[in-house]
Amino acid sequence: xxxxxxxxxxxxxxxxxxxxxxxxxxxxxxxxxxxxxxxxxxxxxxxxxxxxxxxxxxxxxxxxxxxxxxxxxxxxxxxxxxxxxxxxxxxxxxxxxxxxxxxxxxxxxxxxxxxxxxxxxxxxxxxxxxxxxxxxxxxxxxxxxxxxxxxxxxxxxxxxxxxxxx
Numbered sequence: 250x251x252x253x254x255x256x257x258x259x260x261x262x263x264x265x266x267x268x269x270x271x272x273x274x275x276x277x278x279x280x281x282x283x284x285x286x287x288x289x290x291x292x293x294x295x296x297x298x299x300x301x302x303x304x305x306x307x308x309x310x311x312x313x314x315x316x317x318x319x320x321x322x323x324x325x326x327x328x329x330x331x332x333x334x335x336x337x338x339x340x341x342x343x344x345x346x347x348x349x350x351x352x353x354x355x356x357x358x359x360x361x362x363x364x365x366x367x368x369x370x371x372x373x374x375x376x377x378x379x380x381x382x383x384x385x386x387x388x389x390x391x392x393x394x395x396x397x398x399x400x401x402x403x404x405x406x407x408x409x410x411x412x413x414x415x
Contacts, residue, residue: 256381263378264386268397272404274364274371276411278336280403281362287313290403293395295319305330311341328360337364343377356381358389373397 270277280286284303291298296315303311312327325346332340339362344355358377365372375393380386 257379257383257386261383261386262380263376264380264390264393266375266390266393266397268373268375268401269367270371270373270401270404272371272408273369274366275336276407277371277373277400277404278339278364280400280407281339282333282335286403286407289406290399291315291396292399293392294399295395296324296392297399299323305333307331307333328357331359332361338362339364356385 280290282303282305284301287303288298288301291301291313292315296317298313299316301311301313303309305311307330309330310327311330312325314323314325316323327344327346328342330339330341332338341360342357343360344357356379358379361376363374365374377389377393380389
Protein backbone atom coordinates (compact mmCIF):
# COMPACT_ATOMS: atom_id res chain seq x y z
CA UNK A 250 0.00 0.00 0.00
CA UNK A 251 1.43 3.43 -0.87
CA UNK A 252 2.42 5.56 2.13
CA UNK A 253 -0.10 8.22 1.06
CA UNK A 254 -3.04 5.84 1.55
CA UNK A 255 -4.03 5.43 5.19
CA UNK A 256 -6.93 3.07 5.93
CA UNK A 257 -7.29 4.16 9.57
CA UNK A 258 -9.72 6.84 10.73
CA UNK A 259 -7.89 10.00 11.84
CA UNK A 260 -8.59 9.36 15.55
CA UNK A 261 -6.88 5.96 15.38
CA UNK A 262 -3.69 7.10 13.62
CA UNK A 263 -2.08 8.64 16.70
CA UNK A 264 -0.46 7.09 19.76
CA UNK A 265 -0.53 9.25 22.89
CA UNK A 266 1.28 8.30 26.09
CA UNK A 267 1.51 10.45 29.21
CA UNK A 268 3.89 9.76 32.08
CA UNK A 269 4.92 11.62 35.21
CA UNK A 270 8.55 11.31 36.32
CA UNK A 271 9.71 12.22 39.81
CA UNK A 272 12.45 14.58 38.59
CA UNK A 273 12.79 18.11 37.24
CA UNK A 274 12.04 18.48 33.55
CA UNK A 275 15.58 19.72 32.86
CA UNK A 276 16.88 16.31 33.95
CA UNK A 277 14.25 14.34 32.01
CA UNK A 278 14.95 16.41 28.88
CA UNK A 279 18.70 15.79 29.30
CA UNK A 280 18.13 12.04 29.58
CA UNK A 281 16.30 12.18 26.23
CA UNK A 282 18.96 14.23 24.44
CA UNK A 283 22.26 12.84 25.74
CA UNK A 284 23.08 9.50 24.09
CA UNK A 285 25.28 8.48 27.04
CA UNK A 286 22.18 8.59 29.22
CA UNK A 287 19.70 7.33 26.61
CA UNK A 288 21.73 4.12 26.23
CA UNK A 289 20.68 3.21 29.78
CA UNK A 290 16.94 3.27 29.12
CA UNK A 291 16.10 3.41 25.39
CA UNK A 292 14.23 0.42 24.02
CA UNK A 293 11.80 -1.97 25.63
CA UNK A 294 13.09 -4.51 28.15
CA UNK A 295 13.09 -7.25 25.50
CA UNK A 296 14.95 -5.07 22.92
CA UNK A 297 17.27 -2.65 24.77
CA UNK A 298 19.47 -0.24 22.83
CA UNK A 299 22.99 -1.52 22.19
CA UNK A 300 24.18 1.34 19.99
CA UNK A 301 23.05 4.97 19.84
CA UNK A 302 23.99 8.00 17.79
CA UNK A 303 22.45 11.46 18.22
CA UNK A 304 23.21 14.81 16.62
CA UNK A 305 20.81 16.83 18.74
CA UNK A 306 20.16 19.94 16.66
CA UNK A 307 17.47 20.95 14.19
CA UNK A 308 18.09 18.78 11.13
CA UNK A 309 20.47 16.55 13.08
CA UNK A 310 20.07 12.81 12.70
CA UNK A 311 19.66 10.08 15.28
CA UNK A 312 20.05 6.33 14.78
CA UNK A 313 20.15 3.44 17.18
CA UNK A 314 20.11 -0.30 17.33
CA UNK A 315 17.83 -2.39 19.52
CA UNK A 316 18.85 -5.98 20.18
CA UNK A 317 16.53 -8.80 21.15
CA UNK A 318 17.43 -10.40 24.48
CA UNK A 319 15.81 -13.64 23.25
CA UNK A 320 17.45 -14.27 19.88
CA UNK A 321 20.03 -11.48 19.45
CA UNK A 322 18.35 -10.09 16.33
CA UNK A 323 19.12 -6.40 15.85
CA UNK A 324 16.62 -3.85 14.58
CA UNK A 325 17.62 -0.30 13.68
CA UNK A 326 15.57 2.86 14.01
CA UNK A 327 16.41 6.37 12.94
CA UNK A 328 15.13 9.87 12.29
CA UNK A 329 15.79 13.59 12.16
CA UNK A 330 15.32 16.20 14.88
CA UNK A 331 12.67 18.74 13.81
CA UNK A 332 12.18 20.88 16.93
CA UNK A 333 14.25 21.26 20.09
CA UNK A 334 13.17 23.69 22.81
CA UNK A 335 14.99 22.79 26.05
CA UNK A 336 13.56 21.73 28.42
CA UNK A 337 9.98 21.75 27.11
CA UNK A 338 9.78 20.25 23.60
CA UNK A 339 11.48 17.59 21.49
CA UNK A 340 10.18 16.58 18.05
CA UNK A 341 11.76 14.04 15.70
CA UNK A 342 10.89 11.73 12.84
CA UNK A 343 10.93 7.99 13.50
CA UNK A 344 11.51 5.16 11.03
CA UNK A 345 12.62 1.56 11.10
CA UNK A 346 15.28 0.24 8.75
CA UNK A 347 13.44 -3.04 9.04
CA UNK A 348 11.11 -4.49 11.61
CA UNK A 349 9.63 -7.94 11.20
CA UNK A 350 6.95 -7.20 13.79
CA UNK A 351 5.16 -4.41 11.87
CA UNK A 352 2.61 -4.51 9.10
CA UNK A 353 3.97 -1.20 7.70
CA UNK A 354 7.63 -1.10 8.81
CA UNK A 355 8.76 1.64 6.40
CA UNK A 356 6.22 4.35 7.27
CA UNK A 357 7.80 7.50 8.73
CA UNK A 358 6.09 8.81 11.86
CA UNK A 359 6.57 11.98 13.85
CA UNK A 360 7.24 11.81 17.59
CA UNK A 361 6.41 14.94 19.59
CA UNK A 362 7.35 15.16 23.25
CA UNK A 363 6.40 17.86 25.70
CA UNK A 364 7.83 18.17 29.20
CA UNK A 365 5.81 20.16 31.74
CA UNK A 366 6.96 21.16 35.21
CA UNK A 367 4.62 19.83 37.89
CA UNK A 368 6.14 21.09 41.14
CA UNK A 369 9.54 19.44 40.67
CA UNK A 370 8.10 16.48 38.79
CA UNK A 371 7.82 16.20 35.01
CA UNK A 372 4.67 15.47 33.07
CA UNK A 373 5.81 14.05 29.73
CA UNK A 374 3.35 13.68 26.88
CA UNK A 375 4.40 11.74 23.79
CA UNK A 376 2.44 11.78 20.53
CA UNK A 377 3.41 9.61 17.58
CA UNK A 378 1.64 9.55 14.22
CA UNK A 379 0.51 8.65 11.63
CA UNK A 380 0.08 4.92 11.95
CA UNK A 381 -1.42 2.90 9.10
CA UNK A 382 -2.42 -0.17 11.12
CA UNK A 383 -3.85 -0.55 14.63
CA UNK A 384 -1.42 -3.38 15.34
CA UNK A 385 1.55 -1.14 14.46
CA UNK A 386 0.23 1.65 16.70
CA UNK A 387 -0.46 -0.71 19.58
CA UNK A 388 2.91 -2.46 19.15
CA UNK A 389 4.66 0.90 19.37
CA UNK A 390 2.56 1.64 22.46
CA UNK A 391 3.79 -1.54 24.14
CA UNK A 392 7.39 -0.78 23.17
CA UNK A 393 7.27 2.84 24.32
CA UNK A 394 5.55 1.96 27.61
CA UNK A 395 8.25 -0.60 28.38
CA UNK A 396 10.87 1.97 27.37
CA UNK A 397 9.29 4.58 29.65
CA UNK A 398 9.28 2.08 32.53
CA UNK A 399 13.04 1.79 32.00
CA UNK A 400 13.32 5.59 31.82
CA UNK A 401 11.43 5.91 35.13
CA UNK A 402 13.89 3.50 36.77
CA UNK A 403 16.84 5.42 35.32
CA UNK A 404 15.39 8.74 36.52
CA UNK A 405 15.29 7.33 40.07
CA UNK A 406 18.98 6.37 39.76
CA UNK A 407 19.93 9.84 38.47
CA UNK A 408 17.99 11.65 41.20
CA UNK A 409 19.61 9.42 43.87
CA UNK A 410 23.03 10.15 42.40
CA UNK A 411 22.36 13.91 42.46
CA UNK A 412 21.13 13.73 46.08
CA UNK A 413 24.19 11.75 47.16
CA UNK A 414 26.55 14.05 45.25
CA UNK A 415 25.21 17.25 46.80
